[in-house]
Amino acid sequence: MDNLKQRYAELGITDKVYDFTQSVYRSLEDRFKKIDLTAEYNQLKVIDAMHKNRVSEACFMGSSGYGYNDLGRETLERVYADVFKTEDALVRPQITCGTHALALALMSNLRPGDELLSPVGKPYDTLEEVIGIRPSRGSLAEYGISYAQTDLMQDGSFDYDGIRKKINEKTRMVTIQRSKGYQTRPTLSVSDIGKLISFIKGIKSDIICMVDNCYGEFVETAEPSEVGADMVVGSLIKNPGGGLAPVGGYIAGKKECIDNAACRLTSPGLAKEVGASLNILQSFYQGLFLAPVVTSSALKSAIFAANIYQKLGFDVIPDADEERHDIIQSVILRSPEALCAFCEGIQKAAPVDGFVKPEPWDMPGYDSPVIMAAGAFVSGSSIELSADGPLKEPYAVYFQGGLTSPHGKLGIMMSLQSLVDKGIVRL
């Protein structure tokens, strides 16, 4: 395929970068086949749920005003419930993002005097203000809901004794973050989450177990809701939106938990009955339909990146051979120049704003400048190819997404080309 090499050359990829990355890519074929099997399984799961719930063109019509009797919205929520094997689901454009979905699940299911426990260490940054770990207007803490935390052990395993000690008569809910997010701990497998939930319910059976499912959907063939989670929560501009959903979040789980969330999202008494879907539903359905394969593309890109950069002597988390439980890849680049060069390469591969050079900036809420590469059809979407990192030691870049695997591959090749062009990496 010499004309393929020529095509890459026209995008600035030199022979050396092409030959090196191509040989790494070829060495991953067996692993990619396994990922394809997971995608195939999950694709069947989604189609089966669509069949069972008789998805039809009428489901794309949408509603306006109050949004009573919105067939498409109600059917979509049943499809989500079937995909996640839960009693019910809330899937709405009015849930603005993942943080909102998580805040909603927490605030609607906890009452004053209750305690929330995180048995897996510090939760995602944005949840600190939701919970009130960092004092914040409207936090759970302001409503008299307390918070306890047990950190993971040094090796990333659960501190079972520590968790047991933290569970008391006030403990009403547990929050388990599946993805490592931007921490260095390992991501949890669905099976590990299942063991943790059984342990917790064995101590106090009425604890509500919520899983922050962000970045984890469709990476495995089972979801945490199949191993005991009472609620799984996530963002539609990550995996389950398949790159097509332009906004939204979901909560899937026990009927009572979803009823609580619906009453909080809209109003007591109105619950799930209102919420106009306008013209958004087709993108939610089609995005969910594509999500298993889109997630598999993102996974392949992450594994490709890990292998390329580990071979070049960089520390990568997860490492080149590790089993994957989410789509985030980090590479420790060790210098600000390398971090910026990597992000410039990813940006150059973007279908949107590919001509833009990303610059570090002082983002609110961060203690050092942050550089971000994103050229997405949906603003801020991180199922689309994106990379970012804070300009501080150890200069780690977090890389995720890629709606198609050729695009993810190109992004990684461009990132390496950029490092080579700047003399940071020699092949």
Ligand SMILES: *Cc1c(COP(=O)(O)O)cnc(C)c1O
């Ligand atoms: C992205 C993410 C969130 C928050 O989602 P937003 O849509 O950015 O608000 C929460 N938890 C984890 C693990 C995430 O990856």
